[in-house]
Amino acid sequence: MELSFVSRIQDNSSKKPTLRNGRLDFNSCTVKLLSDYITVWAAFAVVFITACTAHDQNKPARPLSYEMKSVEKVYEGAEGMPENETYCKVSYPVFSDGEHAEAINHNLLGWIADSTAFSSVSGDSAGITIERLADNFFAEYDSLRKDFPVSWPYQFELTGSVLLNKEALLTVDLSYYAYTGGAHGNSHTEYFVFDSRTGKRLGLNDVFEEGFEESLNKLIDTRYRQMKELSPTKRLDGEKGMLFENFIHFNDNFALTDQGMSFFYNNYEIAAYAFGPTKIDLSYSELSGLMKPEFRGL
Numbered sequence: 001m002e003l004s005f006v007s008r009i010q011d012n013s014s015k016k017p018t019l020r021n022g023r024l025d026f027n028s029c030t031v032k033l034l035s036d037y038i039t040v041w042a043a044f045a046v047v048f049i050t051a052c053t054a055h056d057q058n059k060p061a062r063p064l065s066y067e068m069k070s071v072e073k074v075y076e077g078a079e080g081m082p083e084n085e086t087y088c089k090v091s092y093p094v095f096s097d098g099e100h101a102e103a104i105n106h107n108l109l110g111w112i113a114d115s116t117a118f119s120s121v122s123g124d125s126a127g128i129t130i131e132r133l134a135d136n137f138f139a140e141y142d143s144l145r146k147d148f149p150v151s152w153p154y155q156f157e158l159t160g161s162v163l164l165n166k167e168a169l170l171t172v173d174l175s176y177y178a179y180t181g182g183a184h185g186n187s188h189t190e191y192f193v194f195d196s197r198t199g200k201r202l203g204l205n206d207v208f209e210e211g212f213e214e215s216l217n218k219l220i221d222t223r224y225r226q227m228k229e230l231s232p233t234k235r236l237d238g239e240k241g242m243l244f245e246n247f248i249h250f251n252d253n254f255a256l257t258d259q260g261m262s263f264f265y266n267n268y269e270i271a272a273y274a275f276g277p278t279k280i281d282l283s284y285s286e287l288s289g290l291m292k293p294e295f296r297g298l
Contacts (some may be wrong), residue, residue: 100199
């Protein structure tokens, strides 16, 4: 292809544009020559950009740097309740290394802001600060105290931790406890798995091969029965199984760790509050036949 192009250049090199009526007149061969130049350079640019993109995606990944950010605010104005103070305490990782660290931070802070424990805020929830969220929390408590003789505190405590940080994968755990009145408080744990090369939060379809669902459910069912010492024929919604339904399936709240994969079921998700949350752990050896090749070496 290159030789053909060179030949065409040589054949047309003697044909020059002529001056007609004071304007340059390019013959068809010259126009074709210019078109060939543009086509070749455009093709080169596409190849170059594609190669650079592939190199960026395949370059060796390294763990992200981060630091824990902590915010602790205690409500002032509620007298006579030193043992039941109203407070907002948050500690979570903030990533500062890597091209897509900001996207990961945005995702985590957005979830904290949108969590059910905080009152709603206007605008982009991920653009606000933990300090402002704490102020909103106290403002809601203030409003309640003006309308009712409140004898209970408002309490919110969130702790974040990094469960996996190696190669191109990052797993973060955000867990909170909240109490705003009632018989008891409530807790919630959310797992986040990111591709640190892109900042994308991964789902199960990113981790597993197509058609994984039935096999994964069987593994989870088997592990739960082992935990509760149930035979394969015992009902899961019985006295010993303690579930709402006679089955347990995977959910989207999963973590990848050094040891394997974990699925977390929060209060009320599959069982009554009295039985607490449920955590199912599976090893990578158990999952290797279901996972995509890039996740089998974890």
